[in-house]
Amino acid sequence: xxxxxxTDRSTVEEPARAPVPASRRDIGWWARKAMWxxxxxxxxxxxLYLEAQWLKAGQYVMVxxxxxxxxxxxxxxxxxxxxxxxxxxxxxATSYTVLSAPTDEERVIGFGIDPALSLVGAVLITAVLGxxxxxxxxxxxxxxxxxxxxxxxxxxxxxxxxxxELTGGTSTGRSPATFELFGFPxxxxxxxxxxxxxxxQTERVWYLFLALLVIAFLLARGAVKGRIGRSWxxxxxxxxxxxxxxxxxxxxxxxxxxxxxxxxxxAGVMTVLWFDILKPDESEFGTYGINVSIAYLAMIIIxxxxxxxxxxxxxxxxxxxxxxxxxxxxxxxxxxxxxxxAFTPILISSFVYGAxxxxxxxxxxxxxxxxGRRIAGRLSGTQRGKETTQ
Amino acid sequence: METFVQLFVNGLGKGAVFALLALGFxxxxxxxxxxxxxxxSLVLFGGYLVVVTRETxxxxxxxxxxxxxxxxxxxxxxxxxxxxxxxxxPFSLALLTIGVDVIVTEELVRRxxxxxxxxxxxxxxxxxxxxxxxxxxxxxxxxxxxxxLITAFFLAFRYSxxxxxxxxxxxxKEAAALVGIRSSGVTATAWLVAGLLAGVAVLFIATQDFSGxxxxxxxxxxxxxxxxxxxxxxxxxxxxxxxxGITVGLVDALSTHYISFAFAKSAVFLVMLVVLVARxxxxxxxxxxxxx
Numbered sequence: 001x002x003x004x005x006x007t008d009r010s011t012v013e014e015p016a017r018a019p020v021p022a023s024r025r026d027i028g029w030w031a032r033k034a035m036w037x038x039x040x041x042x043x044x045x046x047x048l049y050l051e052a053q054w055l056k057a058g059q060y061v062m063v064x065x066x067x068x069x070x071x072x073x074x075x076x077x078x079x080x081x082x083x084x085x086x087x088x089x090x091x092x093a094t095s096y097t098v099l100s101a102p103t104d105e106e107r108v109i110g111f112g113i114d115p116a117l118s119l120v121g122a123v124l125i126t127a128v129l130g131x132x133x134x135x136x137x138x139x140x141x142x143x144x145x146x147x148x149x150x151x152x153x154x155x156x157x158x159x160x161x162x163x164x165e166l167t168g169g170t171s172t173g174r175s176p177a178t179f180e181l182f183g184f185p186x187x188x189x190x191x192x193x194x195x196x197x198x199x200x201q202t203e204r205v206w207y208l209f210l211a212l213l214v215i216a217f218l219l220a221r222g223a224v225k226g227r228i229g230r231s232w233x234x235x236x237x238x239x240x241x242x243x244x245x246x247x248x249x250x251x252x253x254x255x256x257x258x259x260x261x262x263x264x265x266x267a268g269v270m271t272v273l274w275f276d277i278l279k280p281d282e283s284e285f286g287t288y289g290i291n292v293s294i295a296y297l298a299m300i301i302i303x304x305x306x307x308x309x310x311x312x313x314x315x316x317x318x319x320x321x322x323x324x325x326x327x328x329x330x331x332x333x334x335x336x337x338x339x340x341x342a343f344t345p346i347l348i349s350s351f352v353y354g355a356x357x358x359x360x361x362x363x364x365x366x367x368x369x370x371x372g373r374r375i376a377g378r379l380s381g382t383q384r385g386k387e388t389t390q
Numbered sequence: 391m392e393t394f395v396q397l398f399v400n401g402l403g404k405g406a407v408f409a410l411l412a413l414g415f416x417x418x419x420x421x422x423x424x425x426x427x428x429x430x431s432l433v434l435f436g437g438y439l440v441v442v443t444r445e446t447x448x449x450x451x452x453x454x455x456x457x458x459x460x461x462x463x464x465x466x467x468x469x470x471x472x473x474x475x476x477x478x479x480p481f482s483l484a485l486l487t488i489g490v491d492v493i494v495t496e497e498l499v500r501r502x503x504x505x506x507x508x509x510x511x512x513x514x515x516x517x518x519x520x521x522x523x524x525x526x527x528x529x530x531x532x533x534x535x536x537x538x539l540i541t542a543f544f545l546a547f548r549y550s551x552x553x554x555x556x557x558x559x560x561x562x563k564e565a566a567a568l569v570g571i572r573s574s575g576v577t578a579t580a581w582l583v584a585g586l587l588a589g590v591a592v593l594f595i596a597t598q599d600f601s602g603x604x605x606x607x608x609x610x611x612x613x614x615x616x617x618x619x620x621x622x623x624x625x626x627x628x629x630x631x632x633x634x635g636i637t638v639g640l641v642d643a644l645s646t647h648y649i650s651f652a653f654a655k656s657a658v659f660l661v662m663l664v665v666l667v668a669r670x671x672x673x674x675x676x677x678x679x680x681x682x
Contacts (some may be wrong), residue, residue: 081481136663139670143425143484147621148666151659158656285607290614294488301485343500350496357489361482362475 028376043210047203048195055202056274057323062209063270064315066216068299069308070263073220075297076306077229078256079236081142084133084149085296087156088126088261090280090288092268093176095122097278098166100177108174109165115180123265130261134254153290160280160288173279176272179208186273209270216263220308223259232256295319295353302356304367313368317356321349392522397643403529404600405639406536410591411616412623412631412638413540414584419625420560421580423480428467428487429588430613431494436460436589437596437605438498441507449512456509457589463494464585468578499607506604509596517599528599539590540632543583547628552579560626588613615642615655618662624675633673637661 047055067089074080099118101110113121133152140148160167168174179186186204193199223229231252234242243249271287272278285291299318303310325345360367411429418426440449440456447455467490472483511528518525547553555576558566567573595612596605603609619638623630638658645657671677 136667140666141670142481143625144621144666144670144672146425147617148663150617151656151663154656154659158653161652290611294492297485297488298492301488347496347500350492354489354492354496357492358471358486361478361486361489362471365478365482 032376040214044207047199047206048197052200052202053327055206057320057327059202059206059209059270059274060323061315061320062213063267063274064296064299064319065213065312066270067264067267067296068303068311068315069216069220070260070267071296072300072303072306072308072311073223073232073263074256074260076300076304077224077236078232078253080137080253080256081146082149082260083146083290083293083297084152085264086288086290086292087149087152088130088264089268089271089292090156090160091129091261092122092126092265093272093278093288094160094167094268094280095125095265096269097174097176097272101174102177107165108168115177116182118177119179119266119269122269123262126265126268127258127262130264131254131258133261134257137257138250138253150290150293153288153293157280157286157289167278167280170280173277175277179205179273181208205273212266212270216266217308217312220263224306224308228255298353298357300367302353302360302367304360304369307367307369309372310367310369313372318349318353321352322346325349393647396523397647398640399523399525400529401640401643402636403526403532403639404642405636406529406533407591407594407600407635408616408619408638409540409632409635410536410587411613412619412635413543413628414587414591415616415620416623416625416628416631417580417587418584419620420628421556421577422472422483424472424487425480425484425625426464426487426581426584427484428464428491428494429584429616430610431491431498432460432464432585432588433592433595433613434495434498434605434610435463436585437509437592437609438501440509440593441596441605444510449510453509453512453593456592457586460589460592461582461585464581464588465578468581473574473577495607495610499610502606506606507596508598508604509593511593511597526599528594528597532594532600535590535594539587544628552576556580615658618658621672622662622665624672626676627672627674630672630674 046058050058067085071082071085074082096115096118098109099111099113099121100115101108101112103110103112111118133149136148137145161170186201186208188200191198192204197203224232231242231247234245234247235249235252239249242252275287279287281287281289295318299314300306300311301314302317303312303314322345325348329345364370366373411433414429414432415426418424436456436459438456439459440452443455444452467487471486471490475483475486478486511531513527513531516527518527518530547556555566555571556579558569558571559573559576563573566576591613592605592609594600596609601608601612615638616635619634620631621634622637623632623634638661641658641661642654646654649657665673669675
């Protein structure tokens with residue numbers, strides 16, 4: 001992985017623009033803002049219209065989106081290949097479960113901490129572990145770092161299996177505590193209605209995930225557009241020249257590893273809340289195995305390396321497709337079968353995202369984000385054109 | 391002591407197979423700087439063809455078909471996909487191979503379903519007793535085949551036109567092109583060779599003596615353990631691939647016995663981490679130097 005080759009990707013993320021004074025903001029800028037706002041309103045309204053199972057599918061997309069944002073910062077922005085994302089998901093999921101579990105359980109350890117604090121704690125623990133890996137990461141580059149981080153996944157699965165007091169073991173697992181915020185439970189308890197629609201567990205968790213995703217998204221966008229993002233890209237493009245420009249290369253690499261791990265930790269907490277069980281599967285094809293690392297990598301490649309909105313699109317395809325296919329096939333009575341040699345929804349979506357990766361690398365290395373940007377640019381360009389002719 | 395010798399011999403046998411796989415990674419990386427994440431699917435592909443054609447072609451015929459097909463699949467990936475994207479950098483191309491791997495592996499695993507066929511073997515599967523040591527014939531054959539193939543590879547690498555072209559290209563791509571070395575030919579051959587090696591390796595992996603389990607997703611993940619082997623030796627060192635392969639084989643055999651089966655897989659990666667912290671480009675890899 002030569003340095004020169006990596007610079008080719010610098011075009012992938014738009015360079016941080018200087019803040020534009022309000023008077024000079026064009027129609028395209030306002031159009032983009034309006035689009036994001038419209039999307040947010042739709043997402044807020046969906047629980048009032050969708051059935052619980054579709055909401056559940058949507059939640060899984062949001063889990064993926066949070067994790068993918070973290071990975072796209074690390075791999076796309078800072079140029080550090082990581083195959084260890086599944087490990088940090090496992091750490092986040094386990095930390096939340098252990099911190100929030102009641103203290104009097106027989107078989108497993110629990111600290112009985114408030115669930116909201118446990119969530120924060122889990123994110124912090126994951127970030128610290130990411131930081132602990134940073135000295136190794138700082139010495140390695142490119143593919144060497146990728147495979148080194150892969151070893152975290154295998155070590156994580158081994159410890160998850162060995163430390164049954166924490167994870168509940170691979171065969172039975174353990175249940176996480178129901179999430180609560182200032183005493184408000186994200187469960188079916190209590191009556192709550194909006195527009196005659198009962199807001200029960202699925203709807204509540206939807207709003208919780210949406211809030212977490214929005215926070216995660218805005219923080220990442222802010223970081224990418226600001227000084228921090230510039231230092232990440234400088235290190236990605238050329239470590240030596242970054243150092244010459246006064247960027248602390250080691251510190252920057254460690255920082256982005258911690259940030260990315262924190263995101264993965266949050267995604268891990270969301271994963272365990274979504275599955276409602278913590279189970280560090282023995283095989284590498286379980287919930288926290290190498291296939292998960294690869295799925296997250298697929299999300300950010302398809303979305304466009306380094307692009308934060310792209311990570312959302314990638315998560316939509318990789319995590320949303322199997323869910324949607326499964327629901328469609330049962331609702332339409334279209335039997336995919338479950339037996340030997342069946343084309344299961346998971347299998348079909350694996351084909352789709354495998355093919356999507358190939359097509360993206362071959363034809364649009366900037367990913368779907370670049371296609372979106374081009375369309376947006378063309379639209380705002382024509383609009384501006386019209387204005388001047390008028 | 392006897393157990394140790396026994397484990398050492400087993401480790402060598404496994405190591406020979408890992409060396410074949412690691413050499414595949416290294417050849418491709420040396421020629422193109424691309425890391426081939428699809429290596430595991432090449433292994434599965436070769437094995438799958440042996441399993442389905444064994445009845446009609448006989449073991450030897452099926453084995454040859456499997457090896458050649460794995461080579462051709464690798465060649466096809468390079469010709470149809472990688473060579474088409476001239477502008478893409480090695481990093482993106484490595485990601486592309488992940489896409490290929492997902493598709494090929496998922497389809498083969500779907501076809502295999504719950505059956506876990508062994509590829510069978512042409513040699514007598516009875517273990518040999520030698521003193522107090524049991525020798526698995528599969529390991530012996532693997533050692534022998536790997537030695538022959540690797541020696542042949544090194545001779546070709548040293549003396550043949552392809553080897554010289556390959557080394558020239560690895561040294562300096564532009565200069566090699568200037569003296570008339572066709573880079574596409576070198577790249578294509580590198581992928582073909584890597585595929586052939588993967589096809590040979592699977593004949594040992596999917597046997598009773600090696601993993602105890604037949605052809606499955608697990609075969610793919612054993613091929614994945616050749617990753618650490620290539621990294622330990624250094625991704626751009628052909629000799630390193632042999633050292634890495636044997637290290638992985640030994641670590642696997644020893645830790646399975648002395649610690650636990652579950653730990654063995656992580657042990658391989660743990661050893662790799664230690665090596666990487668000490669030497670960031672592997673034991674024999676070239677260090678990247680930066681000039682400011």
